[in-house]
Amino acid sequence: MLNFRPLWRYEDAFIEGILTTLELALIAGLAGLALGLVCALVLGRGNRAANLLIRSYIEIIRNTPPVLQIFIIFFVLPRIGLRFPPFEAAAVALTLYFGAFVTEIIRSGLDSIPKAQVEAGHCLGLAGWQVFAHVVLMPAMRNIYPSLTSQFILLLLGTSIASFISAEELFHTAAVVDSRTFRSFEVYALISGIYVLMVIAFRLLFFAIGRLAFRWPVAR
Helix, strand or coil: CCCCHHHHHHHHHHHHHHHHHHHHHHHHHHHHHHHHHHHHHHHCCCCHHHHHHHHHHHHHHHCCCHHHHHHHHHHHHHHHCCCCCHHHHHHHHHHHHHHHHHHHHHHHHHHCCCHHHHHHHHHCCCCHHHHHHHHHHHHHHHHHHHHHHHHHHHHHHHHHHHHHHCCCCHHHHHHHHHHHHCCHHHHHHHHHHHHHHHHHHHHHHHHHHHHHHCCCCCCC
8 A cells, every 4th residue: 555654754855865966967967068068169170189089078978878987987087096976976977978968969059050141240240259159159059959958858867877876866865765664666656756847847947948048030
């Protein structure tokens, strides 16, 4: 018989797990977005050595399991003197993971802007940074906004791998509560509902932001 009552005594632990999950996702999301933007811009400059380095990073990250990446950062890097606590190790791993996918998303967005549009910006007398900011970046961001937000949702759900190194996010909290209450179905049903609610909340937030940020009409 289902009984969720024993879980309520762990309300504070669940709240702390939710906050840690959100903090981890936001830190990795913002850092990964910055990393992806820098890598995408460098890829467009044609430096062969830099391109090879970034391409290698993207292929390695996209073709290896995220769990393996987080294990390398947490268990292997200390052997060469780079030691991270669980939360920081998870943040670094998720940043690198998110950044690799964001690089490709942003690169595709920048490539989607017609060269004629860039030339028109220069003809209007805009400086190089103005052309990039207003003629290239903003339209590109509108093109890739759905992909970026979807990738962030995957990142949010992917924070659960931090439990493998005992970072105290939501999934780790659920495992601890399960080991103390032996109510596995109730515990994992509860956190499944919490994850669904977080995803719905972020989707609504991203939808509202998109409507506000990209209101100008699209040429047909």
